[in-house]
Amino acid sequence: MRAQRATPALLRLNLRRDRIKLPAWVLGIAVMTMYFGNALKLAYPTEQDIANVASFANSPAAIMMSGPGYGMDNPTLEAFLANQYALYLMVAAALMNILLTVRHTRLEEEGGRTELILAGVVGRNAPLTAAMLTALVANTALVVAGTLALAGTGFDTAGSLLLLTGFAALGLVFAAITALMCQVTEHARAATGLAAAVLGAAFLIRGIGDLTAEHGSALSWLSPIAWSQQTRVFVDPRWWPLTLSIGFAGAALVGAYVLVGRRDVGAGLVAPRLGAAEASAALSHPFTMALRLQRGAIIGWAVGLSVAGLFYGAFTESIADAFGDLPDDILVIMGGATGNLVDGYLGLMGFTMAFLVSCFAIVSVRRLHSEEQAGRADPVLATKTSRAGWMGSGVA
Known part of the structure; x- marks a missing residue:
């Protein structure tokens, strides 16, 4: 019970x-x-x-x-x-x-x-x-x-x-x-x-x-x-x-x-x-170690953002054809300056991509907290690596 x-x-x-x-x-x-x-x-x-x-x-x-x-x-x-x-x-x-x-x-x-x-x-x-x-x-x-x-x-x-x-x-x-x-x-x-x-x-x-x-x-x-x-x-x-x-x-x-x-x-x-029995000499530096840990995430986000950019670019011609006859005030609402909708659209998509990149940055830096919480940061900091160097490498 x-x-x-x-x-x-x-x-x-x-x-x-x-x-x-x-x-x-x-x-x-x-x-x-x-x-x-x-x-x-x-x-x-x-x-x-x-x-x-x-x-x-x-x-x-x-x-x-x-x-x-x-x-x-x-x-x-x-x-x-x-x-x-x-x-x-x-x-x-x-x-x-x-x-x-x-x-x-x-x-x-x-x-x-x-x-x-x-x-x-x-x-x-x-x-x-x-x-x-x-x-x-x-x-x-x-x-x-x-x-x-x-x-x-x-x-x-x-x-x-x-x-x-x-x-x-x-x-x-x-x-x-x-x-x-x-x-x-x-x-x-x-x-x-x-x-x-x-x-x-x-x-x-x-x-x-x-x-x-x-x-x-x-x-x-x-x-x-x-x-x-x-x-x-x-x-x-x-x-x-x-x-x-x-x-x-x-x-x-x-x-x-x-x-x-x-x-x-x-x-x-x-x-x-299972990993290698011994780490590569390149992983002895905190930056290369951070880069190795983030390798999968960097590749995944890069591929995803590239695909998103490809589709955003594919929209451009359709945007120009479909919205070219709309009134100027509606064009401004949609993100384009008067008579220049394509530039406004591309600027808006650029803002969207920047937002997504910011999301990756947040997730990436947050991994430092996860590594410390799981106890994996302790062996690294027990070496000659300083706290500032460890965190700085993760941010870099």
């Missing part, structure tokens, strides 16, 4: 520890949804303005980066929001669930805290169950907060509920996928990377599938992102595609529970590759 009460206690502990992070994620996505709704009303006040911009939504670049284009033949503000901006909010919801699941499962094992918890009267599956319930609470809060925010801007309440439920459904899919990845590897960073790679693959498969045929092809349906987009919210609402999300999440979660019992606490199903 006491073991059965362990899961609710762990759930309360998770929510207590995430009392700042989860509200920040949930309110951030909800506020961004409301912001996009209000911004579209300001940028496109008439039906003709919406019709002008909708022609861009049917370009290959826009379909690849946004969605299958439901409702763009006779566009409304609601349909334009769901087709052009919802995808990025869905990705944010997926990232929230990836980080949440890793934080409460693999990271806890890596830090040795799960072993202490399981030493009590706690079932082997309780930590994973508590993490999944935490994800369920977070996604439910997202549906409520996002629906209220979007409906408060004047959007249809039923459509807003379906849109935000699609966000939550995708989030639960990636919570389950991440739970599965956390059984495979014994490091939190690797589990996060694997789950993020699945998210990137889902984005790419959905984009290619939507380019293959109007409103998506059979290939699109292989991506969980498409299941949320195929609800056709604000155009031809249908709830049944979300059953695919729930079914897939359930199957992945069952797989995670099976694998939990087939590995030791703290270990993964795939053992990490």
